[in-house]
Amino acid sequence: MSPQEAQQELIEEFDMFDNWMDRYQYIIDLGKLLPAFPDEWKNDDTRLDGCQSNVWVYGEKQGAQLHFHAISDAAIVSGLIAMLLRIYNDRAPQEIIDTPPDFLAALDLDKHLSPTRSNGLHAMLERIKTTAHAHA
Numbered sequence: 758m759s760p761q762e763a764q765q766e767l768i769e770e771f772d773m774f775d776n777w778m779d780r781y782q783y784i785i786d787l788g789k790l791l792p793a794f795p796d797e798w799k800n801d802d803t804r805l806d807g808c809q810s811n812v813w814v815y816g817e818k819q820g821a822q823l824h825f826h827a828i829s830d831a832a833i834v835s836g837l838i839a840m841l842l843r844i845y846n847d848r849a850p851q852e853i854i855d856t857p858p859d860f861l862a863a864l865d866l867d868k869h870l871s872p873t874r875s876n877g878l879h880a881m882l883e884r885i886k887t888t889a890h891a892h893a
Contacts, residue, residue, distance in 0.1 A: 760856040763844045768863045777869050781833065788835025791842075794828035805884055808877035810834050816888040822847050823892060825885060837870075837878050845885050853889035858882055 758766070774780045798815045805812040810831035816823050825846050827838045844860065845853050861867060867875050 760844050760848060760852065761859075764858075764860040764863075767840060767843060767860050771864050780864075780869075784836030784840070785832045786836070787839035787843075788829075788832055788837075791828055791835055791839055792826070794826055798826065805877070805880050807880035808834065809873040810877070812838070812877060812881060814838075814881060814884045814888075816885070818892050819847075821849055823850055823853060823889060825888070827881070833874065834877060837874070838881060841878075841881055841885060845889075850889040850891075850893040853885060854893060 771780055771783070774783060794813060794815075799813050803813040803815045805814055808829070810829050812827070812829045812834060814825060814827040816825045818824075823846075825842055827842065829835045829838060840860070841858075844856065844858070848856075861878075866878065870878065
């Protein structure tokens with residue numbers, strides 16, 4: 758599935774919910790599906806600045822693709838991570854660079870997240886893009 762198809766699928770899933778309380782719960786549920794994040798990866802190099810909660814992002818090249826591991830100590834932020842990984846994980850660096858996060862505007866996430874959560878989301882996206890640039 759292409760990144761654009763993954764974004765469209767996510768948008769369609771959100772369209773199933775009538776209100777933002779249900780959408781928030783869905784985001785939290787997505788975060789619960791993240792794989793375990795090893796404690797040894799929780800360090801200053803992987804910790805993301807600019808987030809109210811603790812967020813760790815670890816990216817590694819696996820063949821021609823980048824694979825990301827990430828986690829937060831906040832449920833909603835973990836869900837936002839899961840959304841980003843669904844679109845950007847296991848992709849070639851150039852594909853990551855070339856994929857704008859169109860789903861953010863389509864879902865009005867910036868309007869429905871607190872300013873600190875929105876800043877954190879953009880910081881996570883920036884880390885993914887920066888990692889892709891480093892490996893392009």
